[in-house]
Amino acid sequence: MIITEDSMPATATADDPILKVWTSFKSTTKDSPDYEPLRNQLVERYMQLVRYNxxxxxxxxxxxxxLDDLISAGMFGLMDAIDAYDTERGVKFETFCVPRIRGAMLDELRKMDWVPRLVRSKASKLATATKTLEARFGRAPTVQELSAHxxxxxxxxxxxxSEANAVGVVSLNKKWYETDSYKDVREIDILEDKKGEDPTRRVQKNDLMRLVTKGLNRNERLIIILYYYEELTMKEIGATLDLSESRVSQMHTAIxxxxxQQLGVRRLEFGA
Incomplete structure (x- = not known):
């Protein structure tokens, strides 16, 4: 069965019984007899997030x-997220747990090393050709232009x-930021994935993102990408980076x- 966004578990409301489960779970310790039953209830509630991702x-x-291998790995990510989630932070659990779920799946892919060497080689050649034509035309090349080149x-x-896109799944499995409360934020977790999106449009979008964020440090890049590309709130970004909401707002304004100020210098790169 394919999981769609419409079949995902709804965000907990004020009268949702799951909130009582969270309260009870966070008041127990791992050696408590109630720990496993309560965590199992939470796993059951959010396991569709694992299958969906x-x-x-x-x-x-x-x-x-x-697919089952990815789901099995994702379940461990979900359980880690349940243990690490702080109900007092004001961040939705769904927002908090998805990077851990996907990160666990990508770690499993990396361990499997499933990408053949030939595929990696082709992806590298395609990337080189794309950059060459981008420099020549001042824009992303078409499939026809790549074919001729x-x-x-x-x-x-x-x-x-298509194969290069698959290689990118694992190559994007690199840590961006790590804190005690929210570990292993990875690049793939902050890039939007739209199945069926035109490859040229996706390349252009990613190139624009890299251009805009060029020269920023990791935290600054995350703030820009999470705010403008993932549409997270300042509060949610603060929870991700372990910073206060006001600090994120200050950094955003400065960025x-x-x-x-740099836009005038970069006009040529935008093709203006």
Missing amino acids: GERIWQRLPDGVE MEIDIKEVEKMQ VNRLQ
Whole structure:
């Protein structure tokens, strides 16, 4: 069964019984007889998040990766998130747990090392050709232009783009930021994944993001990407980076002011 966004568990409301489960769970210790039953209730409530995110990642992968393996790894990520979640932080559990779930799945993929060397080589050649044509045209190249430049069929280019996208799933599995309360924030967790999105449009969007955030440190990049690309609130970003909401707001204002000052210098890069 394919899980859709409509079938995802709803965010807890004030009268949701799950809130009582959270309260009881956070007041117990691991050696308490109530610990496992309460955690199991929470796992059951949020396990659809694991399947949903597992299917989103799995759909981008070539044959040879079992969905069940991703889901099994994601369940460990969910349990880690349940243990680490602070109900007093004011951040939705769904927002908090998804990076841990996906991070656990990506760790499993990395351990499997499922990407063939030939696929990695093709992805590298495609990236080189894309950058060369971008420099020549001042924009992202079309499939036809890549085909002519690389002297291969259009269908082969499209296949390489699909495989390169799968390689990117693991290459994006790098840590961006780590705190005691929210560990292993990874690049893939802050990039939007739209299945079926036009590859050229996706490349252009990612290139624009890299251009805008060039010269920023990791925290600054995260603030910009999470706020403008993932549409998180300042409060949610603060919880992710273990910073106060006011501090995130101050940093955001400073970053925007700096980017505005640099915009004139970067006009040529935007093709203006």
